[in-house]
Amino acid sequence: xxxxxxxxxxxxxxxxxxxxxxELYLPLINGKRVALFSNQTGLVxxxxxxxxxxxxxKGVKVTxxxxxxxxxxxxxxxxxxxxxxxxxxxxxxxxSLYGQNQKKNLGEKAITLFDVLLVDIQDVGLRYYTYYxxxxxxxxxxxxxxxxxxxxxxxxxxxxYVDGPILDMALRSGVGHLPIPVVHGMTLGELACMAxxxxxxxxxxxxxxxxxxxxxxxxxxxxxxPVAPSPNLPNMQSIYxxxxxxxxxxxxxxxxxxxxKPFQQYGHPQMQACHSYSFxxxxxxxxxxxxxxxxxxxxxxxxxxxxxxxxxxQMSLTYVIDAYRCLQKEGKADGFFTSFFDKLLGQxxxxxxxxxxxxxxxxxxxxxxEVEEFKQKRQKYLIYE
Numbered sequence: 001x002x003x004x005x006x007x008x009x010x011x012x013x014x015x016x017x018x019x020x021x022x023e024l025y026l027p028l029i030n031g032k033r034v035a036l037f038s039n040q041t042g043l044v045x046x047x048x049x050x051x052x053x054x055x056x057x058k059g060v061k062v063t064x065x066x067x068x069x070x071x072x073x074x075x076x077x078x079x080x081x082x083x084x085x086x087x088x089x090x091x092x093x094x095x096s097l098y099g100q101n102q103k104k105n106l107g108e109k110a111i112t113l114f115d116v117l118l119v120d121i122q123d124v125g126l127r128y129y130t131y132y133x134x135x136x137x138x139x140x141x142x143x144x145x146x147x148x149x150x151x152x153x154x155x156x157x158x159x160x161y162v163d164g165p166i167l168d169m170a171l172r173s174g175v176g177h178l179p180i181p182v183v184h185g186m187t188l189g190e191l192a193c194m195a196x197x198x199x200x201x202x203x204x205x206x207x208x209x210x211x212x213x214x215x216x217x218x219x220x221x222x223x224x225x226p227v228a229p230s231p232n233l234p235n236m237q238s239i240y241x242x243x244x245x246x247x248x249x250x251x252x253x254x255x256x257x258x259x260x261k262p263f264q265q266y267g268h269p270q271m272q273a274c275h276s277y278s279f280x281x282x283x284x285x286x287x288x289x290x291x292x293x294x295x296x297x298x299x300x301x302x303x304x305x306x307x308x309x310x311x312x313x314q315m316s317l318t319y320v321i322d323a324y325r326c327l328q329k330e331g332k333a334d335g336f337f338t339s340f341f342d343k344l345l346g347q348x349x350x351x352x353x354x355x356x357x358x359x360x361x362x363x364x365x366x367x368x369x370e371v372e373e374f375k376q377k378r379q380k381y382l383i384y385e
Contacts, residue, residue, distance in 0.1 A: 001196055001197070001207075001211070002209070002210040002211070003193075004024045004210065004211065004212050004213065005024070005213075014046075014216060015155055015215070015216050015217045015221060015223055016214060016216060017044070017152065017153070017154050017214050018120070018151065018153040018154065018189070018211075018212035018213060018214055019042065019044045019054070019152040019212075020044055020045050021152075021212050021215070022054075025118070025150055025152065026058060028116070029060060029116050031061075032061070032114075032115040033061050033063045033113065033115045033116075034060050034061060034063065034114055034116055034117075034118055035062070035063060035064040035065070035066060035113065035114035035116075035118070036064075036065045036066070036118050036120065037065075037066040037067075037068070037097075037117060037118070037120070037121060037134070037138055038050075038051055038066075038067075038072070038118075038119075038120045039068055039072050039121055040227055041122035041154075041225070041227055041229050042120040042122075043226055048226060048227075051152070052065060052087070052089075052090060052092070053089065053090070055118075056092075062090070062092055063092070063113045063114050064092065064093055064095055064110065064113045064114055065092055065093070065094045066094075066096075066097050066105065066117075066134075067096050067097065067098070068097060068098055068121065068130065068131050068134045069098040069130045072085070072087070095110055098130070102137070106137055106138070106141040107141075108145060111141045111142065111145045112145060114147065115148065116150060117138060117142055117147055117148065117149045118150050119135055119138070119149065119150070119151040119152060119188065119192075120152040120154075121154070122225060122227075122229045123154070123156065123187075124156070124157055124229055124233065124239050125156040125157065125158035125183060125184060125185065126158065126182060126183060126184075126242060126243055126246070127164070127167060127175075127177075127178070127180055127181065127182050127184060127346065128175040128182065128344050129242075130174065131188075131229075132177070132188060132191055133174065133175075133177040135151075136177055136178070136192075136200075136201065139192065139195070139196075139201055139209070140202040143201060143202070143207045143208075144202070144205070147208075148208045148209075149192075149207055149208065149210070150209075150210045150212065151188055151189045151192055151209070151211045151212065153188060153189035153190075153212060153213050153214050153383070154187065154188065154214065155187065155214055155217050155223035156185065156187045156219075156223075157222075157225060157236065157239050157240070158183055158185070158242075159187065159219045160185070160219055160221075160222070160311070161183060161311070161314050162181055162183055162184060162185040162371055162374065162375055163182065163243070163314040163315040163367075164181045164182025164183050164315045164345075164346075164371075165182065165345055165346050165349075165350060165366070165367040165370070166179055166180060166181050166346065166347075166367065166370050166371070166374060167179050167346035168346055168347050168348075171342055171343055171346055171347070171348075173343045175340075175343055175344055176346050178191075179200070180374065181370075181374055182315055182345070182346065183314070183315050184374075184378075185375075185378075186378060187214070187383065189211035189213060189383055190378070190382055190383050190384075191381075192207075192209060192211065194381040196209055197380070197381055198377075211383065213383050214384070217384055218384050218385040219382075219384055222307075230286075231285070231286025232257055232263060232287060233262070233263060234262065236307070237302075237305075237310075238262060238263040238264050240307060240310045240311070241263050241264060241302055241305070241310060243314070243315040243316075244310075244315055244317070244318075244319055245264075245266060245302075245319060246263070246344060247320050247341060247344050248266055248319070248320065248323070249341075249344060250338050250339075250342070250343070250344045250345075251320065251324075251336055251338065251341060252291075252336055252338075253266050253267065253268050253291075253299075253320075253323050253336075254266065254267055254268065254279075254281050254290065254291045254297050254299075256279065256281070257281060257290035257291060258281030258282050258284055258287045258290030258291075258293055259279050259280075259281055259282070261279070264301070264302050264303040265277075265299060265300060265301045265302055265303060266299045266300060266302075266323060267279060267297030267298050267299020268292070268297055268298065268326075269292065269295045269296060269297055270298075270327060270330055271297070271298040271299055271323065271326045271330075272298040273326070273329065273330060274298070274322075274329075275299050275326070276298070277300060277301050278296050278297060278299075279296075279299075279301075280294065280295065280296050280297065281293050281295070281297065282294065299323070300319070300322070302319075316360070317350070317354070317363055317364070318360050320354065321360055323336075324336055324354055324355075337351050337355075349363075349366060353366070
């Protein structure tokens, strides 16, 4: 693994992402065939030019683009199958790594199209957010076929804390790939270094990895994303609440998909006895068939909750417990959880303890020690203070 210099240009206060540091990575790819893993978040600098356009302008021979969930332009629904396409502006082939095309596009035919893979994509720092999983699959394939990987690092908007249970690898799935907490507090560059160092990649193989770090960033930097990382995370409120509201994906509760406040509210048609606030999910771009579509849901609006309050709560189970207790009082809690809930949380004990009536504090105490152990283990892979 190689870590390129981090201290150049420290006089500037603006966070400078890895893709802006062309003087560091363009010499590494000069004369090589390059593939890019990115989406609509791969914007460079204050003029928000896409990294693909920058590479082409600089004369880099880009032979393929890999796209994650939601597609290269970031418009597809969560979980929707996204096919291969051709970029309209550059005519470069875009190979989808989400859904049915993933196995084909991680095979020898696709990987041998290039010599080095550039990764420039904005993650939000959650184990169940799928971009890091796609990155790991690409790293596995690059390792297998002897390709280099260069990560143009970006800040983690949820990088200021670590929380949540560590994944039981028996529950490994498309929403949980590495034995890390729900909120791991690392950038993609740091996480990739840890995956290599801990031999979490397939068969423990060594990946030829280089990380181009951000400048003027620490883990206490609150970084506002310049563009939505996916259709249902439209603003920083949703990104900060995502650790606490995403578990609703494994329940019968709506967390606001199909409204103007996705991941900023939650509710259910049978929670009227507990809550007066209401919303009605509808079919909208990015959420064509949301949970409880067309049904009036009663619940809680979190869209005005102060950031500091959200940060203090960290990954909170209070909202899931509130909804479960409400439906339990109404005798409607049967079938509240789906099998997906355990995959999201990465453990079965969270669901089991909620069902048995344990408090949030009691449940959180189950993962406290293992989170501290993880924080110690990850220390040597941290790039930023």
